[in-house]
Amino acid sequence: MTPAQSALIDAVRAHSGDKAVVTDPDDIAPWLTDWRGRFHGAAPAILAPANVEDMQFAVARAHELGVALVPQGGNTSMVGGATPPADGSALILSLRRMNRIRSIDPAAGLAVVEAGVILANLHEAAEAQGMRFPLTLGARGSATIGGLVSTNAGGTQVLRFGTMRSLVAGVEAVLPDGSRHDGLAALKKDNRGYDLDHLLVGAEGTLGIVTAATLRLVPAVVDRATGWLGVESPAVALTLLRAMERGSGTAIESFELVPKLALDLVLKHIPGTRPPLDSSHPWLVLVDYVAASPDTAKPALEALMQDALAAGLAQDAVVAANEAQAGAFWRLRDSISEAERAEGPTMAHDISVPVDAMPDFMESASARVEAAFPGVHCSAFGHLGDGNVHFHVNAPAGADGDRWRAGVGEAASHMVYDLVVAAGGSISAEHGIGQMKLAELERLSPPARMAALRAIKRAFDPHELMNPGKLVTLAPSPPTP
Ligand code: FAD
Numbered sequence: 121m122t123p124a125q126s127a128l129i130d131a132v133r134a135h136s137g138d139k140a141v142v143t144d145p146d147d148i149a150p151w152l153t154d155w156r157g158r159f160h161g162a163a164p165a166i167l168a169p170a171n172v173e174d175m176q177f178a179v180a181r182a183h184e185l186g187v188a189l190v191p192q193g194g195n196t197s198m199v200g201g202a203t204p205p206a207d208g209s210a211l212i213l214s215l216r217r218m219n220r221i222r223s224i225d226p227a228a229g230l231a232v233v234e235a236g237v238i239l240a241n242l243h244e245a246a247e248a249q250g251m252r253f254p255l256t257l258g259a260r261g262s263a264t265i266g267g268l269v270s271t272n273a274g275g276t277q278v279l280r281f282g283t284m285r286s287l288v289a290g291v292e293a294v295l296p297d298g299s300r301h302d303g304l305a306a307l308k309k310d311n312r313g314y315d316l317d318h319l320l321v322g323a324e325g326t327l328g329i330v331t332a333a334t335l336r337l338v339p340a341v342v343d344r345a346t347g348w349l350g351v352e353s354p355a356v357a358l359t360l361l362r363a364m365e366r367g368s369g370t371a372i373e374s375f376e377l378v379p380k381l382a383l384d385l386v387l388k389h390i391p392g393t394r395p396p397l398d399s400s401h402p403w404l405v406l407v408d409y410v411a412a413s414p415d416t417a418k419p420a421l422e423a424l425m426q427d428a429l430a431a432g433l434a435q436d437a438v439v440a441a442n443e444a445q446a447g448a449f450w451r452l453r454d455s456i457s458e459a460e461r462a463e464g465p466t467m468a469h470d471i472s473v474p475v476d477a478m479p480d481f482m483e484s485a486s487a488r489v490e491a492a493f494p495g496v497h498c499s500a501f502g503h504l505g506d507g508n509v510h511f512h513v514n515a516p517a518g519a520d521g522d523r524w525r526a527g528v529g530e531a532a533s534h535m536v537y538d539l540v541v542a543a544g545g546s547i548s549a550e551h552g553i554g555q556m557k558l559a560e561l562e563r564l565s566p567p568a569r570m571a572a573l574r575a576i577k578r579a580f581d582p583h584e585l586m587n588p589g590k591l592v593t594l595a596p597s598p599p600t601p
Contacts, residue, residue, distance in 0.1 A: 121165075125187055125211060128187045129164075142167075155198065156468075159555060160203070162204065163190070166192075166211065172332070175329060176300055179213075179329060182585060188210035190211070191325035192212050194216075194264045197554055198556075201271065201553075203555070209588075219264075221245050222332065224337070229337045231334070233334075235265055246340070253287070256277055269288060269321055270320070270322070272322035278506045279503070286336075288336075290306050292332040293328045293329060295327075304332060326591045329586075343418075344446070345440065347421055347422075347438055349434040350399060350403070351404070353479065354377060357405050363431065363433060367427065368424060372408070372505075375504060376502060378403070378406065378501045380400065383452060385459040390459055422439055425439070463514070465519055465524050469536045470511075472549035474507055475506070482500045482511070489532055495515075496516060496532060515528070533560075537560050547561065558591070561592070562596055573591075
């Protein structure tokens with residue numbers, strides 16, 4: 121621990137109490153590795169202020185002492201975004217004690233929520249008031265509002281409600297010098313120049329600490345139906361989505377594409393899972409249909425499915441008989457990453473291309489990567505309607521994880537990202553850049569874009585004390601090998 125870190129810890133403890141500082145290595149250990157287990161950091165302490173004033177104190181002292189901080193919510197980042205550097209040069213700044221829902225206003229359709237509130241808890245609180253926060257994802261039991269804001273998270277309802285950015289009506293944040301930005305007032309019109317709230321959305325903790333956000337709510341779901349369809353190809357799946365949207369307006373909230381091979385891995389590795397359809401299809405689609413009046417969603421989804429079967433767009437279909445079965449259907453989709461992880465090493469790529477180009481991209485990129493790296497198997501699944509899939513390159517059976525990742529895995533990743541850029545897409549659709557994609561962002565971004573990102577970073581955080589080594593560094597990062 122450096123003398124400056126030690127002085128910061130003492131100052132925070134004296135100002136905010138013992139609970140605001142964690143120094144026991146056993147308590148720190150779970151927060152040093154990312155969810156996928158790829159990045160391992162070190163930190164002599166976790167600072168955990170419980171309110172915005174204490175947060176301002178901690179950040180201001182860190183600024184004076186020149187101590188780097190790594191903001192952390194639920195630590196479910198898929199890109200090593202919340203993992204501290206391995207040399208112990210930063211302290212973790214946990215938001216988990218700032219976990220109050222300050223208000224829910226059903227009439228205005230707004231909630232003011234602190235950064236450490238876990239997504240599932242906000243879902244529950246909104247529902248108790250007849251409202252809904254319409255963003256969900258597999259990590260909802262751990263991911264926090266601050267993390268979701270800071271990564272501009274997506275999930276499975278983007279098709280209808282957009283990403284986190286479209287649900288954020290205001291942000292409260294502590295800036296790198298400890299000053300407070302209060303943008304919580306949900307102004308419908310506000311043209312005072314640069315939008316500071318939305319600059320912080322997706323900033324991955326590199327411009328300041330999000331302490332609370334005003335979030336948009338929608339009325340609670342009155343009736344929902346969930347079903348699986350078996351389809352022949354991603355191209356047919358996209359035609360099916362368009363047909364269903366034509367037949368239902370905005371009632372289709374989720375439309376997730378899953379290859380049979382990914383489903384097979386879920387059935388193999390996740391206890392208690394069962395195939396949703398009796399027959400076998402190369403691709404499956406999971407659909408959520410939401411209706412405004414009771415007992416209408418299931419018949420409406422069934423009618424859409426009948427049309428799809430009659431038009432030859434689907435070969436088989438099933439609607440969940442009840443909530444429990446709908447939950448089991450979603451568990452299949454939400455468990456794919458976990459099942460692939462259990463099967464063996466995988467390189468995951470959260471990418472987007474224009475929606476209409478995605479089916480071709482999935483097939484052609486898979487063919488090219490599999491031809492270039494014999495033995496690997498590509499699997500792409502996810503949010504087809506958003507032009508965003510998780511494109512995974514899975515190692516051959518028996519491959520040594522670390523060695524495969526560092527060699528063939530990295531080379532295959534370069535190729536995937538090159539193909540994405542050639543298709544006019546993004547190398548990060550929803551997970552952010554973190555430390556995992558730092559060098560690839562540099563390699564594949566036009567110089568003007570990198571210069572603009574650096575200028576913003578320099579203006580807010582010239583000493584690089586806010587989540588150093590993530591998203592963008594002031595000096596160009598070295599190229600990947
Ligand atoms: P953390 O992992 O703790 O942090 C994420 C980033 O935000 C880091 O850079 C961190 O420094 C920064 N940060 C955290 N809190 C703050 C704050 N208060 N102020 C400033 N910076 C902060 N993501 C999607 O978009 N869509 C998905 O469908 C999806 N599915 C997932 C499924 C699983 C099983 C898992 C494990 C993850 C998934 N994710 C998904 C990724 C992840 O859940 C999101 O990135 C989420 O937003 C992270 O929230 P968190 O609280 O865990 O943040």
